[in-house]
Structures are given as structure tokens and as C-alpha cells.
Amino acid sequence: MPNKEMGSRALPQPAGIHNRAVLVVVGSFLLFVGAAIAGMLLFLNTQAPGAFTPRAERRFPSPELQTFPEADLTRFEAAQRARLTAYAWVDRDHNIASIPIDEAMQLVAGRGDQAYDALQPAPAPPHGASGGNP
Structure with missing residues (x-):
């Protein structure tokens, strides 16, 4: 309607x-x-x-925090200083050695304009020469 x-x-x-x-x-x-x-x-x-069985809770080991950070920093800096001021072999088979950083900076500065040019390869020893007795 x-x-x-x-x-x-x-x-x-x-x-x-x-x-x-x-x-x-x-x-x-x-x-x-x-x-x-x-x-x-x-x-x-x-x-x-x-x-459906609950898993056993695994606890992560707590982080190893530094107990004496000042002493750790002192040891780290001493190790770095010793590494930067000493002579050492990097690769004895290829005759690559590290030298003290001060001496390396003097060598680079002494090269002048050619300081960052590629190094010339070491001359090869003569074929007849040997390190022992002839």
C-alpha cells in the first residue's frame, strides 16, 4: 500500500x-x-x-663486557704502536716486509712528485748466481 x-x-x-x-x-x-x-x-x-609440546627455553650467554676498558685500550694502543714502529715480514717468500711508519713516510715524501707512481719491480738475480757456494 x-x-x-x-x-x-x-x-x-x-x-x-x-x-x-x-x-x-x-x-x-x-x-x-x-x-x-x-x-x-x-x-x-x-x-x-x-x-604441541612447549620447547625448552634456551638462554643466550650473557655478553662479555669489559671489566677494565682503560687497561684494554692502553694494551690495544701499545700493540698498534709496536706494530707501526717495528720491522716485520709480511710475506717472506715474496720478499714483502713492513717498515716503521715514520720511515715509510720519509721514503714516500723523498720520492717527490712520483711518490704514488707504481714501484719498479726488483731486478731479477742473474741466472748463474746462487745464494750458496759456487
Whole structure:
């Protein structure tokens, strides 16, 4: 029955939904979901028996903190100073050695404009020369 606000339009029809059908569909869906969850739990329990047991808590070791950082820094700086002021072999087979940093800076500064040019390879020893007795 039309009213003034609706004009000539008809009233909406009453819902034709059957409550019993909705309850059967929702109930069967919930039953299916429950059966699926039970099946998955049973499968996991048989195939992976430890899946539901809580894991033992593993504690990470505590970090090793410095107890005397000033002494550690002093030792580190002394080791670096000793390394920078001493002669040592880097690769004895290829005749590569390290020299004190002050001497190295003087050698580089003494080369002048060619300070950073590639070094000339060491001359090869003569074929007849040997380090032992002839």
C-alpha cells in the first residue's frame, strides 16, 4: 500500500527467509569447521608428535663486557704502536716486509712528485748466481 512519501512505488516485500534453513546451513558449516580442526589436530599429533609440546627455553650467554676498558685500550694502543714502529715480514717468500711508519713516510715524501707512481719491480738475480757456494 503506497504512502505519500513513496509516491506510486510499492512497499517492499516481506523477507522470504526460512529460519530453519539458515540454522541448518550455519550449523552444518560449524560442524564441518569443527571436524576439519579435529582432523588437522589428529594428523599433526600423529605425524609430528612434538608439535604441541612447549620447547625448552634456551638462554643466550650473557655478553662479555669489559671489566677494565682503560687497561684494554692502553694494551690495544701499545700493540698498534709496536706494530707501526717495528720491522716485520709480511710475506717472506715474496720478499714483502713492513717498515716503521715514520720511515715509510720519509721514503714516500723523498720520492717527490712520483711518490704514488707504481714501484719498479726488483731486478731479477742473474741466472748463474746462487745464494750458496759456487
